[in-house]
Amino acid sequence: MPGALTQRVLLIGWDAADWKHINPLLARGWLPNLQRLLERGAAGNLATLTPILSPMLWNSIATGKRPHKHGILGFIEPAPDGQGVRPYASTSRRCKALWNIVSQVGRSASVIAWFCGHPAEPINGLCVTEMFQKVGRRGGGALPSSRADWVLPEDCVHPADLRETVAALRMHPAEVDARDILPFIPHAARIDQQRDRRLEMFAKLFAEMNSVHAAALYALEQHPADLTAIYYDSVDHFCHGFMRYHPPRMESVSEEDFALYRDVISGVYRYHDLMLGELLARAGADTTVVLCSDHGFHCDHLRPGNIPRQPAGPAVWHREYGIVCLAGPGVQAGVRIEGASLLDITPTVLTLLGLPSGADMDGKPLVQALDARTRPFGQAWFETIPSWEAVAGPSGMHPAARQSDPLAEQAAVQQLVDLGYIEAPGRDSRKAAENAECEARYNLARSLLSAGLAAEAGVHLRALVAQCPDELRYRLHLAQGLLAERDHDVARRAAEELLARAGRQQQARAALAERQAAHLAAHETQILAEAARDRPDEPLTAEDLARAQGAWRDAAARLRSLDVGVTPQARLLLGTIELAAGRPGVALEHLLAAEASAADQPVLQLRLGQAYLRMRRDEDAARAFRRVLDLDPDSASGHEGLAAALSRQGQAEAAVTHALRAVELLHTMPSAHLRLGITLYQLGLYDEAIRALETTLKLAPQTARAHRWLGRIYSRHRPDPQRAVEHQVAANQILRGRSRR
Numbered sequence: 041m042p043g044a045l046t047q048r049v050l051l052i053g054w055d056a057a058d059w060k061h062i063n064p065l066l067a068r069g070w071l072p073n074l075q076r077l078l079e080r081g082a083a084g085n086l087a088t089l090t091p092i093l094s095p096m097l098w099n100s101i102a103t104g105k106r107p108h109k110h111g112i113l114g115f116i117e118p119a120p121d122g123q124g125v126r127p128y129a130s131t132s133r134r135c136k137a138l139w140n141i142v143s144q145v146g147r148s149a150s151v152i153a154w155f156c157g158h159p160a161e162p163i164n165g166l167c168v169t170e171m172f173q174k175v176g177r178r179g180g181g182a183l184p185s186s187r188a189d190w191v192l193p194e195d196c197v198h199p200a201d202l203r204e205t206v207a208a209l210r211m212h213p214a215e216v217d218a219r220d221i222l223p224f225i226p227h228a229a230r231i232d233q234q235r236d237r238r239l240e241m242f243a244k245l246f247a248e249m250n251s252v253h254a255a256a257l258y259a260l261e262q263h264p265a266d267l268t269a270i271y272y273d274s275v276d277h278f279c280h281g282f283m284r285y286h287p288p289r290m291e292s293v294s295e296e297d298f299a300l301y302r303d304v305i306s307g308v309y310r311y312h313d314l315m316l317g318e319l320l321a322r323a324g325a326d327t328t329v330v331l332c333s334d335h336g337f338h339c340d341h342l343r344p345g346n347i348p349r350q351p352a353g354p355a356v357w358h359r360e361y362g363i364v365c366l367a368g369p370g371v372q373a374g375v376r377i378e379g380a381s382l383l384d385i386t387p388t389v390l391t392l393l394g395l396p397s398g399a400d401m402d403g404k405p406l407v408q409a410l411d412a413r414t415r416p417f418g419q420a421w422f423e424t425i426p427s428w429e430a431v432a433g434p435s436g437m438h439p440a441a442r443q444s445d446p447l448a449e450q451a452a453v454q455q456l457v458d459l460g461y462i463e464a465p466g467r468d469s470r471k472a473a474e475n476a477e478c479e480a481r482y483n484l485a486r487s488l489l490s491a492g493l494a495a496e497a498g499v500h501l502r503a504l505v506a507q508c509p510d511e512l513r514y515r516l517h518l519a520q521g522l523l524a525e526r527d528h529d530v531a532r533r534a535a536e537e538l539l540a541r542a543g544r545q546q547q548a549r550a551a552l553a554e555r556q557a558a559h560l561a562a563h564e565t566q567i568l569a570e571a572a573r574d575r576p577d578e579p580l581t582a583e584d585l586a587r588a589q590g591a592w593r594d595a596a597a598r599l600r601s602l603d604v605g606v607t608p609q610a611r612l613l614l615g616t617i618e619l620a621a622g623r624p625g626v627a628l629e630h631l632l633a634a635e636a637s638a639a640d641q642p643v644l645q646l647r648l649g650q651a652y653l654r655m656r657r658d659e660d661a662a663r664a665f666r667r668v669l670d671l672d673p674d675s676a677s678g679h680e681g682l683a684a685a686l687s688r689q690g691q692a693e694a695a696v697t698h699a700l701r702a703v704e705l706l707h708t709m710p711s712a713h714l715r716l717g718i719t720l721y722q723l724g725l726y727d728e729a730i731r732a733l734e735t736t737l738k739l740a741p742q743t744a745r746a747h748r749w750l751g752r753i754y755s756r757h758r759p760d761p762q763r764a765v766e767h768q769v770a771a772n773q774i775l776r777g778r779s780r781r
Contacts, residue, residue, distance in 0.1 A: 043423075044394030045370025045410060046328040050260075051138070051269040051389060052319065053101065053154075054312060055094055056276035057363050058336030059085065060674075061309060070310050073317035074365075077329065081367025082409035084377030085674070086385075087706060088335040090490040091483055092358040095128055097334035097382060098155040098271060102137040104386030104401035107487040110135050112156050113480040115352070118473035125469075125476045128156045130169070131438045136428050138386055139163050139267060140435035144428075145395065148265040153252045155271060159195035163436030166263040167198040168206055170271070173251035175213055175244055187212050209254040216243040224307035227300055238301065241281055249274035253315050260322035266393065270319070278308045279337045280354055286339055305339070328368035328392050332385055335362050342672065350513065351479050361674055361705075364406075372411045379707015380406055387422070396423040402491075478504060486517060494524035512542055512606045519613055528621040535617055539610040546607065608638035615647050624654035642671045642678065649681045653688075661685040676706035683715045692722040703732075710740035717749060726757045747771035 065071050066078075089100060089107070099112040107113055111134035116125040133156065139149035143164035150166040151157060158169035171193045192207040221228050221242065233239055249272065256270045284290055285301035320329065336359030338344070347353045364380050367373075370392050383403030390397050391405040405422045425431070481500050488497035501518040508514060515538040522531035611634035618627035628651045631644065638644055649664035662685035668678035679702035686695040696719045702712035717732035730753060736746040751767035754760040 045392045046326075046368060047266065048264075048323070048327040049267050049389050049392050050319065050323045050327050050329045051267065051385070052316070052329065052331045053098065053269070053271040054275050054331065054333045054363070055098070055155075055271070055273045056279055056335060056337040056358070057309075057312075057333035058339065058359060058361070059363055060336060060359070061305070061339045062363065065306060065309055070306070071313040073313045073320060074331075077316070077320070077331065077365060077367045080373050081329070081365055081371050082373070082375035082377050082406075083363070083365040084380055085705060086332055086362040086364040087379075087381045087708075088358075088360050088362055089382065089487070091352070091486045092335045092355050092360065093352055093483065094273070094276060094334055095155050096483065096487070099133060099137070100402075101332065101334060101382050101385045102139075102154065102269070103133070103135050104383055104397065104403045105135060106383070106402050106491050108484055108491065108493075109400070109402070113483045113487070114476075116476045117480055118476050119469075122473050123469045125472050127158075130157050130159060130161055132156065133437075136435055136437060138389055139165070139167075139269060140437050141390065141395065141428050142267045142393070144431060144433050144435040147267070147393070148263075149267045150259040150263050150265040150269070152256050152259055152268075152270040153272070154269060155273070157271075158193075159438065160198035161436045161438060162198050165265045166202070166259050167436075168255045168259070169196050170273075172196045172206065172255065173210060173248040175247060187214075206255060206258070209251065209258055211247040211250040211254065213240070213243040213247045216246050220246060224304045224311075225300060226303065231300065238281070242304070245274060245277050245281065248277075249311075253318075256315075257318060257322060260319065267389070268323070272312065272315075275308060275312065275333070276337065279305060279339075280357065283337060283339060283343065283357065288340075290343060290345070292345060326369060328366065328370055330385065330389060330392075331363070331365040332382065333362035333364075334382060335359060351475075366406070366409050370411055371409055375409050376704075377406060377409050378704045381708070391422045396425045398426070398428045399424045400427045400429070478508065482514065482517075485521075489517065489521055489524065492524070494521040497521045498525070510541070510545070512538060512545070515541070516606060516609060516613065519617075523613070523617050523620060526620070528617055531617050532614065532621070535610055535614045539607065539614065542607045542610055608634040608641075608644075612638070612641070612644050612647060615651065619647065619650055619654065624651045627651045628655070640671060642668045642675055645671065646675070646677050646681060649678075649685070653681070653684055656688075658685050658688040662689070674705055676702045676709055676712060679705065680709065680712045680715050683719060687715070687719050687722060692719055695719045696723065708739060710736045710743055710746075713739065714743060714746055714749075717746065721749060721753065726753050729753060730758070742774050744771040744774040747774070 062071065062074070066075055069075075089097060093114060095112050095115055096107040099110050100106060103110045111132055112128045115127065117128050117132060118124075119126050136144070137154075139151045140161070140163065142149045146164070148165040149163050151161075151163065152166075152168050153170045153173060155170060157167070158171045160167040160169050175190065187210075190210075190212060192203065192210075197203045197206045218228070221239065224246075225231075225239070225242065228239060231239055252270070252272055252274075256268075259265070259268055259270075282301050282304040284293055285298055286305045287298075287302055289295070289298045289302075316331070323329065338357050338359055342359075344356045348356055362382065364377055364385070366377075366388070381403055383401070384406050385403070387397040387401055387403045387405045388409075391407075391410065397403075397405065407422070482504060485497040485500040485504070488494070488500070498518065498521045501514055501521060504511070504514040505518055515534065519531050519534035519538060522534055525531075611630045615627040615630035615634065618624070618630065628648070631648050631651055634641075634644055635648065645664050645667040649661045649668065652658070652661035652664060662682060665678050665682035665685055668675050669682065672678065679698040683695040683698040683702065686692075686698065696716070699712060699716035699719050702709060703716055706712065713732050713736040717729045717736060720726075720729035720732060730750065733746045733750050733753075736743050737750075740746075747767040747770040751764050751771065754764035754767065
């Protein structure tokens with residue numbers, strides 16, 4: 041196609057892959073195929089979105105749009121009839137994915153196991169959905185014991201006449217033997233499999249990983265396409281199962297478990313490298329490869345000790361940076377990609393294939409990684425059209441009324457239960473649907489907040505708070521949205537109410553625990569006597585005792601589910617609100633109170649540093665920001681804050697180093713470019729300062745300080761009276777506008 045940088049693209053997704061884990065393995069020479077890909081390509085961090093939930097993220101990767109646009113808002117949604125739940129499906133996605141766009145222009149595509157890809161879309165090529173490889177526990181029962189009772193769900197494969205061929209590619213957990221297990225778990229023979237079911241979990245995940253890979257190789261060999269997109273969920277699933285055993289040993293992990301399972305995660309990465317080598321060999325040197333992940337996964341001292349008792353609680357393990365690597369025709373070798381977002385993947389792939397991006401996409405092509413020599417002279421780096429949604433013609437998307445296979449949905453829901461992402465739906469199907477709708481609305485609100493649409497998010501959060509007043513996470517995000525709208529007084533009241541409710545819930549939980557302990561320790565006849573008071577005219581039975589004890593257990597379970605751990609978050613939020621309201625001293629009181637129970641939270645240390653900066657306590661600020669970077673070296677805000685503190689202390693050169701690092705980590709962060717510009721000014725590098733400050737204004741046009749510094753430069757150091765006046769006037773207008781609010 042004219043203007044294309046390559047004829048074929050191979051898009052590989054490794055869910056949860058993280059440079060923090062990959063780089064030490066590269067240094068040991070354990071990932072040779074990835075190493076060769078890096079040597080001939082460009083790579084860097086890939087910033088994720090909020091909330092960090094994989095179905096939402098992988099559909100943003102495939103569409104270039106945020107979740108509130110593409111419509112995938114979590115793991116499960118209400119069933120169409122409102123009775124029960126089902127996994128989000130390809131029919132839930134409201135916009136075209138890459139393979140739909142490629143199909144629409146008459147080019148070919150193969151899609152293997154993409155998240156929320158079922159039922160298979162009738163694209164111009166091969167589509168194998170993520171239901172294909174799943175060995176589901178239907179209704180929570182046992183796994184299918186053999187291939188004989190392992191039925192391939194309907195609508196897993198397009199074209200349908202390839203169904204039996206593709207079904208034969210699957211690997212069953214029963215086919216996993218010692219040769220497969222021992223490289224990952226060398227001492228597997230010591231495991232008592234009657235008491236320890238982790239080998240069974242390993243076999244299931246290993247079989248599913250190999251099933252996806254077999255389908256991927258089949259697609260590349262038998263159905264070569266202009267776009268091949270393959271999604272492996274294996275790193276994420278293995279990490280949720282085994283990252284707690286990875287070195288160094290966590291305090292909560294026994295020595296025995298650590299010795300047994302410490303090698304699993306590194307083994308999984310090495311296995312992915314082997315699979316990568318096979319994919320690259322089948323794709324050929326004339327194919328451009330894009331390897332990415334949707335988020336990272338904590339593998340060090342930031343691993344959480346506890347998982348929140350709320351939907352999608354296991355996502356607490358997820359880190360805000362994934363990976364991206366491009367190599368092949370149209371890509372510059374040796375380039376470090378900076379400031380990339382997962383929203384940039386679709387625009388980049390479209391640019392590589394010579395197709396325009398949609399102006400309604402939220403990402404941009406990663407032109408820094410593309411090879412200018414392959415672009416025809418005078419041609420723009422990339423073109424846009426208003427929207428691919430307005431382009432008519434067959435794209436392979438399903439009509440909205442399309443239904444899915446309920447048995448396949450049941451198996452997929454059960455796997456999400458097994459992984460801990462959702463609770464078992466239970467017998468009340470209508471209640472399960474209502475809960476799924478609430479969770480979708482909550483995730484929609486968080487996506488809107490992340491996109492800077494706080495007013496729209498507030499509509500949903502207020503409705504959720506009214507519906508579920510004791511669900512503190514709804515109140516927490518509502519207060520955050522009010523803060524984003526600069527409604528400090530209302531935000532403060534909302535945060536104070538949140539803190540008060542958290543305190544009451546904590547007291548109720550403690551009181552119940554005390555009462556429950558007393559009752560369960562009491563003699564059986566005492567508990568029966570309580571039942572007798574309720575039914576004085578009826579004889580007591582053993583069932584009365586069971587009911588009495590069961591009632592206490594149920595009450596305890598309900599209170600355990602309350603998010604009493606929100607108290608330090610409420611204190612942190614109050615501190616953040618007071619900072620925004622210009623009261624750093626009051627903010628510091630709240631932040632220090634939060635630090636007493638949450639000292640190792642990077643965001644808390646970040647706010648402490650910002651409070652100290654406002655109070656001109658620069659040494660304390662630098663200490664807090666260094667604590668942030670000790671906890672999370674990839675914190676862009678931590679580097680930006682430390683740059684500010686060092687700059688104040690006259691250490692401009694050291695400040696520039698941290699400001700540059702902040703920009704590298706998160707290129708879309710205006711405050712980092714502003715800090716870089718100010719620090720470059722202090723070093724007398726006025727031209728470089730101008731570029732940094734102008735970048736600030738491109739990202740955030742209402743940044744008065746950037747206008748002021750540019751006005752100073754054009755007035756004193758790079759004389760340009762007209763520009764100096766323009767920037768000074770712009771700064772004054774912005775400040776006057778704020779004072780009127």
